[in-house]
Amino acid sequence: MRTRENKYLAGCRGSGKVIHMRKKTVLITVLILFAFNLKAQDLDSLLLSISANEIQNFASGTFKGTLLINGPSVELPGKTDLNFIISHRFGALNLGFYNFFGMDQASTRIGLEYGLLNNLSLSMGRNTWEKTYDGAVKACILRQQTGKRNIPVTASIQSSVYLETLNWQYPDRENLLVSRFSYATHLIIARKFNDKLSLQISPVYIHKNLVPTREDPNNIFANGFGGRYKISRKISLNAEYYLLLSSETAEDFSNAMAVGVDIETGGHVFQLHCTNSQTMFSRGFITETTGNWLEGEIFFGFNICRVFSTGKTRKNIY
Numbered sequence: 468m469r470t471r472e473n474k475y476l477a478g479c480r481g482s483g484k485v486i487h488m489r490k491k492t493v494l495i496t497v498l499i500l501f502a503f504n505l506k507a508q509d510l511d512s513l514l515l516s517i518s519a520n521e522i523q524n525f526a527s528g529t530f531k532g533t534l535l536i537n538g539p540s541v542e543l544p545g546k547t548d549l550n551f552i553i554s555h556r557f558g559a560l561n562l563g564f565y566n567f568f569g570m571d572q573a574s575t576r577i578g579l580e581y582g583l584l585n586n587l588s589l590s591m592g593r594n595t596w597e598k599t600y601d602g603a604v605k606a607c608i609l610r611q612q613t614g615k616r617n618i619p620v621t622a623s624i625q626s627s628v629y630l631e632t633l634n635w636q637y638p639d640r641e642n643l644l645v646s647r648f649s650y651a652t653h654l655i656i657a658r659k660f661n662d663k664l665s666l667q668i669s670p671v672y673i674h675k676n677l678v679p680t681r682e683d684p685n686n687i688f689a690n691g692f693g694g695r696y697k698i699s700r701k702i703s704l705n706a707e708y709y710l711l712l713s714s715e716t717a718e719d720f721s722n723a724m725a726v727g728v729d730i731e732t733g734g735h736v737f738q739l740h741c742t743n744s745q746t747m748f749s750r751g752f753i754t755e756t757t758g759n760w761l762e763g764e765i766f767f768g769f770n771i772c773r774v775f776s777t778g779k780t781r782k783n784i785y
Contacts, residue, residue, distance in 0.1 A: 526611035547778025561763030
């Protein structure tokens with residue numbers, strides 16, 4: 468009996484040790500898992516922090532199209548995208564009922580823009596104003612972004628050339644083709660502040676090979692200001708103003724100003740606006756505007772922009 472009792476007591480003591488060991492094991496396991504969970508949380512936070520610093524968030528849709536109103540916006544067409552643009556300006560509203568408030572007099576431009584790369588495009592157009600042909604190259608040199616690099620603005624450069632093809636005023640004398648050319652270069656800097664508001668500034672340099680008199684400057688400087696405010700997903704309000712900095716030109720011509728609305732419908736963007744300039748290329752509306760808003764010399768017009776994708780991959784960086 469003693470032997471059996473001793474064995475029984477020994478067994479009880481042994482089971483107590485086993486239970487005690489199991490408690491220690493469970494406690495250690497819980498502590499290890501808890502510590503691992505804390506480390507995993509720290510690791511996740513670290514990875515998220517690294518990802519936030521590595522990922523670049525680019526601003527997109529600063530403006531709805533490559534034209535703000537008359538002048539260029541900071542936008543470019545996407546790679547292999549072809550933009551077909553029809554621009555139209557009626558005559559001045561103060562021409563009265565006989566001319567149907569300017570509907571009988573109009574100026575038109577038809578243009579094409581093609582995206583060679585996501586940051587480089589070419590364009591060409593033909594204007595009824597002075598039968599002028601235009602061509603331009605536009606490049607994005609800086610993109611608004613946050614993340615690893617923080618850049619507060621998007622910047623583009625557009626360089627244009629214009630060729631007037633009216634008949635020579637004095638065909639009997641020697642006329643040089645080079646005198647028909649003029650040039651314009653825009654530096655366009657824009658910032659998208661939020662989903663609704665975008666603003667841009669655009670210093671401009673314009674050169675004319677031939678000017679009417681010796682007193683008229685061949686080189687003209689101006690500064691453009693513009694902005695957009697979205698009132699819905701498809702509609703935005705736009706405004707644009709170009710301030711002439713060359714005093715000789717500013718005395719004879721007006722600063723170009725325009726206000727309008729953009730309406731986006733799928734692949735089309737309709738831009739309806741009023742402006743004091745009837746021309747639709749930089750040399751014309753910046754340096755040769757004569758319209759006065761206070762006297763009713765306001766021209767109603769529109770731009771219709773249609774985008775065609777000509778490649779397999781369509782990617783507009785804006």
